[in-house]
Amino acid sequence: MKKLTDQILHEVIQPRPDNSFKGTFGKVTLVGGNRNFGGAIIMASTAAVCSGAGLVTTCTDQSNSGALHAQLPEAMFADFTDDQQVASLVSAATTVVVGPGLGDDETSLHILKNVFANVSPAQNLVIDGSAITLMAREKLSQPKANVIYTPHEMEWQRLSGIKIGDQTEEKNRAVRDRLDATVVLKKHHTEIYTATTTYQLPIGTPAQAVGGMGDTLAGMVGGFTAEFKDQGTKAVLAAVYAHSAIADKIAESQYIVLPHQISRALPSFMKKMEAAPQEHHIGFLN
Numbered sequence: 597m598k599k600l601t602d603q604i605l606h607e608v609i610q611p612r613p614d615n616s617f618k619g620t621f622g623k624v625t626l627v628g629g630n631r632n633f634g635g636a637i638i639m640a641s642t643a644a645v646c647s648g649a650g651l652v653t654t655c656t657d658q659s660n661s662g663a664l665h666a667q668l669p670e671a672m673f674a675d676f677t678d679d680q681q682v683a684s685l686v687s688a689a690t691t692v693v694v695g696p697g698l699g700d701d702e703t704s705l706h707i708l709k710n711v712f713a714n715v716s717p718a719q720n721l722v723i724d725g726s727a728i729t730l731m732a733r734e735k736l737s738q739p740k741a742n743v744i745y746t747p748h749e750m751e752w753q754r755l756s757g758i759k760i761g762d763q764t765e766e767k768n769r770a771v772r773d774r775l776d777a778t779v780v781l782k783k784h785h786t787e788i789y790t791a792t793t794t795y796q797l798p799i800g801t802p803a804q805a806v807g808g809m810g811d812t813l814a815g816m817v818g819g820f821t822a823e824f825k826d827q828g829t830k831a832v833l834a835a836v837y838a839h840s841a842i843a844d845k846i847a848e849s850q851y852i853v854l855p856h857q858i859s860r861a862l863p864s865f866m867k868k869m870e871a872a873p874q875e876h877h878i879g880f881l882n
């Protein structure tokens with residue numbers, strides 16, 4: 597297993613060209629957040645916006661609209677039960693993120709099927725949380741797209757059939773190869789399975805063991821893969837690394853890290869990473 601280093605950040609986070617506009621940095625469409633889990637999709641959307649995606653649209657339960665706009669006026673809203681609107685927002689996206697707080701009832705399943713029916717091979721599709729659980733339970737086929745799964749160990753057990761205690765690199769890779777997708781297996785020292793390589797994240801802290809931490813990562817993967825779309829899988833690696841690097845820094849002075857704090861720290865963190873490597877350790881949160 598290859599250990600990720602902060603080098604990945606310097607490779608991926610490039611200065612923005614002068615001659616650019618929001619369309620240069622990709623569109624992210626996020627789908628999730630039922631009546632009970634609105635916070636999950638708001639956290640994911642916040643992460644996508646703060647990662648620098650050009651345009652972010654959140655397809656969620658109508659009841660979350662006010663909270664979304666109050667927290668994150670940069671995001672646009674769509675009702676996730678409006679099949680036609682979701683279909684066109686999914687088709688137009690650089691990256692689609694589906695699953696944070698989606699839930700696992702009949703409505704959730706219908707929405708997930710609509711998303712899967714409208715993605716195309718050139719798009720990135722981040723499948724997280726409830727969407728992984730639903731796919732496994734309903735035995736849904738994986739749509740043709742550049743698929744990135746972000747399961748925790750139980751979600752990976754459901755999807756892969758490999759029990760948590762048996763999730764070895766060899767077994768995980770065999771399932772990854774069958775899926776032909778990128779797998780971000782989240783835990784302490786998260787593992788990332790790409791087509792060619794297995795990476796391990798050597799950083800991260802138990803201060804991250806807080807609800808919404810994975811929703812935030814899913815939004816960051818969405819934001820990075822849209823903004824840095826030419827970087828391919830490296831954008832996923834950079835998002836995973838940045839998520840825990842920021843958390844480690846916050847955890848120097850806090851017992852726990854709140855997921856939205858990671859998102860809010862992203863713009864200044866990314867500015868430091870864009871700078872020369874020798875400068876990047878100097879207190880980016882100050």
Ligand SMILES: NC(=O)C1=CN([C@@H]2O[C@H](COP(=O)(O)OP(=O)(O)OC[C@H]3O[C@@H](n4cnc5c(N)ncnc54)[C@H](O)[C@@H]3O)[C@@H](O)[C@H]2O)[C@@H](O)CC1
Pocket residue numbers: 632633634635636637695696697698699725726727729748749750751760782783807808809810811
């Ligand atoms: N504020 C919100 O709205 C939140 C909504 N959430 C959403 O709630 C839905 C259900 O997700 P959950 O993950 O809570 O529930 P799940 O039922 O999918 O997974 C939790 C179960 O997995 C087990 N488990 C084993 N290993 C684990 C590991 N390494 N990490 C996490 N759990 C592990 C736990 O003990 C528990 O029994 C998702 O759609 C998620 O996005 C959660 O993210 C929590 C916050």
Ligand SMILES: Nc1ncnc2c1ncn2[C@@H]1O[C@H](COP(=O)(O)OP(=O)(O)O)[C@@H](O)[C@H]1O
Pocket residue numbers: 725747748782783784785786799800801802803804805806807808809810811812813
């Ligand atoms: N002890 C830990 N050490 C490092 N990272 C952790 C630890 N516990 C949780 N995390 C990270 O927090 C996130 C949890 O994801 P997930 O369980 O999907 O959260 P949620 O669905 O509540 O948002 C993952 O990125 C995981 O790697």
Ligand SMILES: [Mg+2]
Pocket residue numbers: 724725748810811
């Ligand atoms: Mg999760």
